[in-house]
Amino acid sequence: MAVTKATMLNWLKTCFGLVLLPLCLLSNMATAAVLPEDRADVLIHNYSGDGSTFKGPSILVRKQYKDKVSFWGNYYIDMNSSASIDVMTQGSPYEEERTEYSAGMDYLHDKTIMSVSFTNSSENDYEADTFAIGISQDFFGDLSTLTMSYAKGEDEVYQNIREGSGKDDITGRIFIGPASHQRFAIGWTQILTKSWIAALNAEASVDEGILRNPYRSVRYYQGADSINRQIENYPTTRSGQAYALKNMVYLPYRAALKLEYRVFSDSWDIEASNWELRYTHPYKESFIFDVRYRFYDQTQASFYSDIFAFQDEFDFMASDKELSTYQTAAIGFGVTYELEKKWIKWFDRGTLNFNFDYVSYNYDNFSNKLLTEGPNAADFDVNYGEEPMFEFNARISRLFLSLWY
Secondary structure (H helix, E strand, O other), X not given: OOOOHHHHHHHHHOOOOOOOHHHHHHHOOOOOOOOOOOEEEEXXXXXXXXXXXXXXXXXXXXXXXXXOEEEEXXXXXXXXXXXXXXXXXXXXXXXXXXXXXXXXXXXXXXXXXXXXXXXXXXXXXXXXXXXXXXXXXXXXXXXXXXXXXXXXXXXXXXXXXXXXXXOOOEEEEEEEEEEEEEEEEEEEEEEEEOOEEEEEEEEEEEEEEOOOOOOOEEEEEOOOOOEEEEEOEXXXXXXXXXXXXXXXXXXXXXXXXXXXXXXXXXXXXXXXEEXXXXXXXXXXXXXXXXXXXXXXXXXXXXXXXXXXXXXXXXXXXXXXXXXXXXXXEEEEEEXXXXXXXXXXXXXXXXXXXXXXXXXXXXXXXXXXXXXXXXXXXXXXXXOOOOOOEEEEEEEEEEEEEEEEO
């Protein structure tokens, strides 16, 4: 549930159809199970925050065959340049690139949709393969839908040997170890009235292997006025569970209102919750506007500390800010424009979509170590362990084109 690099990238990728989703669900809620429409999406995303940027393109294509099978493929590139607080206090700025290939198939039989997919993600120090299956079944006159899914991931974790900060300045890498991830999910969606749909979802996760960042270290006191560092050490297993309740209401003037609440807990003693409020409003026949607010709050892992008393104080030690106690608040908006037919003569329809989110991160027990260990630390008169708490703001933008054919 912590905002890791992977979860942030998934957040960026969910923009496909995001603005249209509430209206589509509510306007089609009386229909039986159907396959996704034939369409192509081209995305450009950008994330900027904490001295880091993530940007790149993505292409997603779907195609049906005889109204029974829908095939899809996704190609995604993420270019990262990082000078985050961890990088600036424990290393030097760097650049890297991640590529991801995904492919899948949905099969429709009566009121059942069965899905299978495979994803390969590759970067210079991390290789990941994920296989997923799922099933969706409509009941009670198509007023209820049960969904179940399972995903299995196998990763390889490496540590780069660098001679510079560029993505092409890597001279070798050291294999740190494997990691495996399993996700089990079940959900129930219920149409309560002609204008109200609700969903209850549950997910369990099991992670094993190398679950730490091989570059990150913790700091500990070495004498009264000095510190030293040692590599983080995490448990090799982690299990978690999450529950989410979603409500979407179709308003009389074609708009939609969505409210979602989610809770999470895991074996590392992290407890988290988030809620989101979203309002979607169409304007005439060509525009759909979307505004949203999301708040997230979590407690720290049991083995986290901003600074430890001495070397090897505990068997497991972590100072990753994503395992600390913190809150995020995000406000965003989206605009969808229905393209005129004369501009897309070779397609059935098309939309141009833009989404933007402004996210504020506030940490309760992760300090601003730039004041004592950053490149300009000499300019500040701050003692170790007395730094103010860290905070930063991030901006996320997504521009994408959707074409139906």
